[in-house]
Amino acid sequence: MAINSLLTAATLLASQASAVLMHNALAVTPQMGWDNWNAFGCDVSEDLLLGTARRMVELGMRDAGYYYVVLDDCWSNGRTANGTLQPDTTKFPNGMKHVADQIHALGLGFGMYSDAGKYTCGQYAGSLGYEQVDADTFAGWGVDYLKYDNCFNEGQSGNKNISYARYERMSTALNNTGRQMIYGMCNWGQDEPYDWAFMLANSWRATGDIYDQFDRPDPRCPCEEKEGTNCALTGYHCSVMNIINKVVWFINRSQQGGWNDLDMLEVGNGGMTDSEYKIHMTMWAALRSPLIMGTDIRSLSPESYSIYMNPAILALSQDPTGNTAQRIWRYYVPSVNQYGRGEIQLWKGNLAYGDYVVVFLNAANEDMYMNATLSDIFVDEGGAESAQANSNWDMYDLWANRMPNATANAILSANSTMAATGMNGTEYSYNATAQSYADGIAKNETVLMGKNVGTWQAGGGSTWSVLVPRHGVMAYRLRPSGAPTTGMRRRRRDEL
Numbered sequence: 001m002a003i004n005s006l007l008t009a010a011t012l013l014a015s016q017a018s019a020v021l022m023h024n025a026l027a028v029t030p031q032m033g034w035d036n037w038n039a040f041g042c043d044v045s046e047d048l049l050l051g052t053a054r055r056m057v058e059l060g061m062r063d064a065g066y067y068y069v070v071l072d073d074c075w076s077n078g079r080t081a082n083g084t085l086q087p088d089t090t091k092f093p094n095g096m097k098h099v100a101d102q103i104h105a106l107g108l109g110f111g112m113y114s115d116a117g118k119y120t121c122g123q124y125a126g127s128l129g130y131e132q133v134d135a136d137t138f139a140g141w142g143v144d145y146l147k148y149d150n151c152f153n154e155g156q157s158g159n160k161n162i163s164y165a166r167y168e169r170m171s172t173a174l175n176n177t178g179r180q181m182i183y184g185m186c187n188w189g190q191d192e193p194y195d196w197a198f199m200l201a202n203s204w205r206a207t208g209d210i211y212d213q214f215d216r217p218d219p220r221c222p223c224e225e226k227e228g229t230n231c232a233l234t235g236y237h238c239s240v241m242n243i244i245n246k247v248v249w250f251i252n253r254s255q256q257g258g259w260n261d262l263d264m265l266e267v268g269n270g271g272m273t274d275s276e277y278k279i280h281m282t283m284w285a286a287l288r289s290p291l292i293m294g295t296d297i298r299s300l301s302p303e304s305y306s307i308y309m310n311p312a313i314l315a316l317s318q319d320p321t322g323n324t325a326q327r328i329w330r331y332y333v334p335s336v337n338q339y340g341r342g343e344i345q346l347w348k349g350n351l352a353y354g355d356y357v358v359v360f361l362n363a364a365n366e367d368m369y370m371n372a373t374l375s376d377i378f379v380d381e382g383g384a385e386s387a388q389a390n391s392n393w394d395m396y397d398l399w400a401n402r403m404p405n406a407t408a409n410a411i412l413s414a415n416s417t418m419a420a421t422g423m424n425g426t427e428y429s430y431n432a433t434a435q436s437y438a439d440g441i442a443k444n445e446t447v448l449m450g451k452n453v454g455t456w457q458a459g460g461g462s463t464w465s466v467l468v469p470r471h472g473v474m475a476y477r478l479r480p481s482g483a484p485t486t487g488m489r490r491r492r493r494d495e496l
């Protein structure tokens, strides 16, 4: 039995298993949307949510797939005499159902926040012990998504059973309401949620909280070097590279309907360069994290807008398979930054219809020529001997067709993708309302593919060499090109 067949069998089993194990019908691909926390913290209001929602529609972000408008912590004013949560009427003068109705009228979904503890992280009333009451309240308001945090959990954590039981209560309560709601567990990777949370939830936070830094170490995000081991102290102030290097060991435990959540996006918040934000966006898409924008959408820069909207990158996130990219290699390099860091990484993932994604990530302190061979890329398929290494591949650069700054600027100024005369942006963005990503990918829509920049010639030792900027990324979609070369081994189903 060839190794190819084994892997095919494993893939088949995995896809069957995920169909069976999906606990609700949601998040077949990673959920997309916006959450106020990264940019606004506790400064929440009806105006903020509705203003953001309107802007997401005007700018075509809803139609690019950013569907959920998620309200984070600090919205409540405790419980009424009968025990139900009530909103702060200064921040939400018309109540929560009104907010939900307005958001629904815009064709968007409404997300709500609570906590599997006595208090939320901001020390408002938590849902521990009130799971069904609160789930019923949320369903009554018309909530479509619950982000469920982990503060003040009264010691009900420390092993998988205890965490499972605590998070299961809300899962069951949400299900009991009969209303379909995304359940986004936010337990910071505690007690290895990738082992069990797919049975309860649509996503689970895989690490401590992100912050708006590319690779700055911070003592508040411990276990920097303890990759692959469970970190009891999950922390916060975790940089983009910290998160990438922590999730590498279990990222493939994501599946359709249940995803490792690498935390909300920081693109637009100012702590990273444009090139670093491209790494952030590329990796969150390739690793199939939920894509939850975390910046002020009402004052987006053209650069941030064109990162969030890049259709070739969003097509990775919304690929119809449940696969995540996986790291092929990582090398430390002499070119280090002020923190003594310098590394380069190669990532590869399987996409639908026999395509692959390959990402060259340069976290070193200077521009680097990075090199990969086809036997590197297809090591899991059998390396140099594999059919894939002996095929030609058309290379599509996923950032080459990024929306030009001038186009983005025109759209933002005219506040409509349609209104910017002569620059409607349709060649640089995708409308998933008109046609789903799955259908667009099946039809080879060019806007989802990126730009064809050449062919990677067949041969195990055949090398793709590319200059990757300092703290930068080059990402490609690989598509089978032309006829198979002679001598290629064909994968046969009867080898199973």
Ligand SMILES: *[C@@H]1O[C@H](CO)[C@@H](O)[C@H](O)[C@H]1NC(C)=O
Residues within 6 Å of the ligand: 059, 060, 063, 417, 418, 431, 433, 434
């Ligand atoms: C996307 O397509 C829908 C349905 O065809 C349409 O109503 C909407 O205006 C389009 N959005 C944009 C930004 O063009």
Ligand SMILES: *[C@@H]1O[C@H](CO)[C@@H](O)[C@H](O)[C@H]1NC(C)=O
Residues within 6 Å of the ligand: 080, 081, 082, 083, 084
């Ligand atoms: C609890 O009180 C709130 C506010 O007074 C009210 O809206 C809600 O219907 C009550 N719920 C129950 C179950 O009585």
Ligand SMILES: *[C@@H]1O[C@H](CO)[C@@H](O)[C@H](O)[C@H]1NC(C)=O
Residues within 6 Å of the ligand: 159, 160, 161
């Ligand atoms: C977790 O629960 C299982 C099944 O009930 C039990 O066998 C196991 O000992 C428990 N583990 C811990 C750490 O409590």
Ligand SMILES: *[C@@H]1O[C@H](CO)[C@@H](O)[C@H](O)[C@H]1NC(C)=O
Residues within 6 Å of the ligand: 022, 023, 024, 025, 174, 175, 177, 178, 179, 180, 181
């Ligand atoms: C409740 O759970 C059942 C069994 O997993 C599932 O079929 C159903 O879709 C769920 N309902 C909701 C509203 O999530």
Ligand SMILES: *[C@@H]1O[C@H](CO)[C@@H](O)[C@H](O)[C@H]1NC(C)=O
Residues within 6 Å of the ligand: 248, 249, 250, 252, 253, 326
């Ligand atoms: C997932 O990745 C880990 C770490 O690289 C690897 O050991 C494991 O075999 C992978 N599992 C699958 C199902 O690919």
Ligand SMILES: *[C@@H]1O[C@H](CO)[C@@H](O)[C@H](O)[C@H]1NC(C)=O
Residues within 6 Å of the ligand: 344, 368, 369, 370, 371, 465
């Ligand atoms: C990639 O190959 C080029 C040409 O052989 C070489 O100069 C460069 O150092 C290689 N890059 C790395 C990171 O090894």
Ligand SMILES: *[C@@H]1O[C@H](CO)[C@@H](O)[C@H](O)[C@H]1NC(C)=O
Residues within 6 Å of the ligand: 302, 303, 405, 406, 409
């Ligand atoms: C993009 O446009 C904005 C607004 O006009 C400008 O401030 C910025 O410098 C431009 N960026 C680039 C990379 O040209």
Ligand SMILES: *[C@@H]1O[C@H](CO)[C@@H](O)[C@H](O)[C@H]1NC(C)=O
Residues within 6 Å of the ligand: 055, 058, 414, 415
């Ligand atoms: C967008 O344009 C409309 C009408 O052209 C206007 O009413 C609205 O205030 C604008 N929104 C923003 C955020 O500029």
Ligand SMILES: *[C@@H]1O[C@H](CO)[C@@H](O)[C@H](O)[C@H]1NC(C)=O
Residues within 6 Å of the ligand: 418, 422, 423, 424, 425, 426
């Ligand atoms: C957008 O512009 C392109 C050419 O710039 C044009 O072909 C297309 O019809 C326009 N689409 C819409 C919806 O206006």
Ligand SMILES: *[C@@H]1O[C@H](CO)[C@@H](O)[C@H](O)[C@H]1NC(C)=O
Residues within 6 Å of the ligand: 442, 443, 444, 479, 480
């Ligand atoms: C899309 O491209 C693939 C690979 O090039 C090809 O096999 C397939 O037939 C194409 N599908 C359509 C609908 O054009």
